[in-house]
Amino acid sequence: MGNITALYEQVYRSLKNEILDGIYKPGDRIPSEKELTDSFKISRITSKKALEKLVEEGIVYRQQGKGTFVSQYIEVNKISPTTSYRKPLFGLIVTNFDDSYSSKLISSIEIASEEQCLIILKQSFGLPEKEEKIIKEFLEFGVDGMIIYPAQAEHFSSEILKMVVNKFPFVLIDRSFKGVAATAISTDNVHAAKLGINYLFELGMKKSVFCHPKL
Known part of the structure; x- marks a missing residue:
């Protein structure tokens, strides 16, 4: 599992790179949860998590009823695409x-x-x-x-x-x-059962009894 990049992480990195490349400038509105869902063919939960991570890092901010925008005072040249501010x-x-x-x-x-x-x-x-x-x-x-x-x-x-x-x-x-x-x-x-039986035989036992809730 550690080698698999979560879908929300992929969307997050894609948006972050676009901001770094100047495709979205300070004050620009970035795609909404629904737009990301349709564009990347992902769930609403996944797109929401991607945007929340950008908000946590201060790269974007949200305005109720208006959308999500690139922060005005962000120093884009100091942002690393791979920077992570918290442990998984x-x-x-x-x-x-x-x-x-x-x-x-x-x-x-x-x-x-x-x-x-x-x-x-x-x-x-x-x-x-x-x-x-x-x-x-x-x-x-x-x-x-x-x-x-x-x-x-x-x-x-x-x-x-x-x-x-x-x-x-x-x-x-x-x-x-x-x-x-x-x-x-x-x-x-x-395999575990075989090891257990062999161990009992090594101890000198001649017979064994199995107990199971379905028997």
């Missing part, structure tokens, strides 16, 4: 914080993200409706991507499908949904 912000959704798997997962992600990005952590308690609400909140807050441990193993929420359609960057943990082109990371359960 990712939303992490897990079912709960209590079990050892989730705890280790959260700890590993926190260690891997240190000094590289910021993480917002929420738990869905295994409730699909809670998961959908959190995803909406993350999108409205403007996260750059999400890491999701889905509430359900076999069914995905409509919000996950929307992110697939809008090509919003996210990764599913330990889940993959048939027919949904979403990036997923999971353990190799078959």
Whole structure:
């Protein structure tokens, strides 16, 4: 995921380069969210995030009911097209914080993200409706991507499908949904089971018993 440039980032850079090249001068109105949506064939959320990033950097400003304009007092020659003023912000959704798997997962992600990005952590308690609400909140807050441990193993929420359609960057943990082109990371359960059985045999056990919630 780290090698993929988010769509909003591409739109942001395109607009920033046009401002640097003088195509849009101080005081000029730049394309609106709708115009960017139509021009780049992207979602309204994506175009909104691109404009918000330009506003955050002081490159443009917004006037209610009029549009978005290039800042009057901006020193264009001092702006770098690749300048970033904040670390990437990712939303992490897990079912709960209590079990050892989730705890280790959260700890590993926190260690891997240190000094590289910021993480917002929420738990869905295994409730699909809670998961959908959190995803909406993350999108409205403007996260750059999400890491999701889905509430359900076999069914995905409509919000996950929307992110697939809008090509919003996210990764599913330990889940993959048939027919949904979403990036997923999971353990190799078959290989893990073989390692576990071999370990038991090495300890001298002659018989083994499997416990599974669906058996």
